[in-house]
Amino acid sequence: MGFIDILLFPVYIFLFHLVFAYSRKKIKDPKLKFYHKYAFWVKIFASFCMTIFNVYISPGDSTNLYYIEGHNLARHILADADNIQWLFKTGKEYPVELIKLSGNTGYFGSESNVIIIKLVAIFSFLSFGRYIIINLFFSMLALSGIWKLFLFFYDSYPHLHKHLSMAILFLPTVVFWSSGALKDPVCMAMLGWFTYSMYKGFYKKKDVMLCTGVAIVSTLVLFTVKPYILFAYIPFFLLYLFLINMGLIKNYFVKFFAFVVIGGLSMLGFVSMSSVLQEEMGNLSLDNLAGTVESHQSNFAAMANRAESSFSLGVEFDGTMGSLAAVAPAAINATLFRPYIWESKKISTLLSSLESLTLMIFFLYVLFKVGIFKFFGIILKDPMVMFCFFFAILFALFVGATTLNFGTLVRYKIPCMPFFTIALILIYQKGAKQKTKTTVAVTEEKLVTT
Known part of the structure; x- marks a missing residue:
């Protein structure tokens, strides 16, 4: 320069x-x-x-x-x-x-x-x-x-x-x-444009043709740059759009009919898309996902002696879907909450570790403040929270299981970080609101009895 x-x-x-x-x-x-x-x-x-x-x-x-x-x-x-x-x-x-x-x-x-x-x-x-x-x-x-x-x-x-x-x-x-001149800015741009255009076109029903065009372009670019973002994102986002659109239908018969038709078409489309994409995606298909994770882990392990930022999940992985499930907690934890401060050896990972620590504290605070059962109850009841939380978790699983280097992990994980943070914010807000309603109801009941 x-x-x-x-x-x-x-x-x-x-x-x-x-x-x-x-x-x-x-x-x-x-x-x-x-x-x-x-x-x-x-x-x-x-x-x-x-x-x-x-x-x-x-x-x-x-x-x-x-x-x-x-x-x-x-x-x-x-x-x-x-x-x-x-x-x-x-x-x-x-x-x-x-x-x-x-x-x-x-x-x-x-x-x-x-x-x-x-x-x-x-x-x-x-x-x-x-x-x-x-x-x-x-x-x-x-x-x-x-x-x-x-x-x-x-x-x-x-x-x-x-x-x-x-x-x-x-x-x-x-x-x-x-x-900077990396894949990550392009992915964040396309993810944002895809989300907004789909929401505006298919929920707000505004500029449908334009929004459809933007969504298609964004999808194609994301598919080219990082297809696994799409695979983790689209199912939960489309489910969110489906659920909020169902809320607009007042007639229960029409709502049930729409649910069956749209659900059936979605399944048919997913099966068709999977068969078409299987040859294109190769090792990213579901059948080969475990093997892909094992391959990535082996590659990073081979570089461990040369990279100071390499780390281990502490869980044995043998390439099967069962062991992928076993490695899931450690992988999700690595994406969302690591590197820990004592694991940071570079400026870039040190800054990320401070952010991860803050996020972990916030997560634990929300979990115990709201309560474990209510925490997951809110996730399952609210379409937006469900979409944000499950996308973040699935994405964190794949990235955490395949990226055993902190220098790379802090960059790869950024698409899911806003969604996980927003999920926690919404859970806390809704949990606090429910507690307020409960307190008011109890107070009114006491006043009536007295």
Whole structure:
């Protein structure tokens, strides 16, 4: 990072400020305007910190793969316009002679890597190829989706705006790891856009065609970058949409008929989709899931001697679904509450450990304050809580069981963190409200008897 980067960074901040300030004028709610403004500046700061981290503290995929190869592709396109074709072809078709570092050749076999390289190439044309500006573009892309995710929850719980902002807009690990040239900002952006467009189009019944288009694009991008997010997310989110739409139907016969028809179509669609995707997804299919987890565990274990941040779940795993169930508690705990402070050996994991400790304390507080039975009762009764909680748990299981390195875990887990936090917030709020109603009822009963 040199003088030109320092010179250009404020210029691009100003340009993005104009864009976001213009969009902010369309927001009528003063609370939303407030959060929109501060979320923007937090992401600006985070993109700067991400640049410093990747350049000077811990260089990784962002600098050694995505930026180098993406910027290199942009240079090839500028040198020969015919090379623009590689923006529209698969990584397997990409010419080896155009790859800058021979060690990156294998990464072009995965479209999840290639799509980020292509995005970096596109952003390079808009940023003079400066890494800090490219990070800024990724950060703003992530913010667009994260903001939509915030709007989705705010629409249902406007009175919890402070809690929701902390869980979505200002959660440290989410803010930081979604602010650079990585897969994570793209995933957070697409997850937010998918959620909001589906909610607006199929519950609010507004701009149905546009929302359908946005949902399809978001799904395709997520499927390319990190398909396991979709597999964990879609079943519970669609169940949520189904349940809240059922609540709009007043006639019990129509409601039962709709339940049977939609449920049957959903099962048929799921079976059809599974058969189509089985060949595409290979080791991510349900039958091979346990084997996939075992393979990932073996890979991380093999690197344990070379990576200071590697850890063990402390549970033997033999590749069967039964042992996957046995490893589940440790895997979920690792994703949501680790690394512990004494396990942190780097700045990045230390910050994550403080957040994990705070989340663990909050989880235990809610669990004992509300009560174990009422805790799970609220989850099963409320569609939103059910959706958030079960997605977070399923996602935490897969990520925790396959990622035995804290440096990677703190980045991979960010899609589920806002949802788990929001689930706890809603459980606490609903539990407190139930206690208040019970107390009032008891008081009124005593007054009547006296």
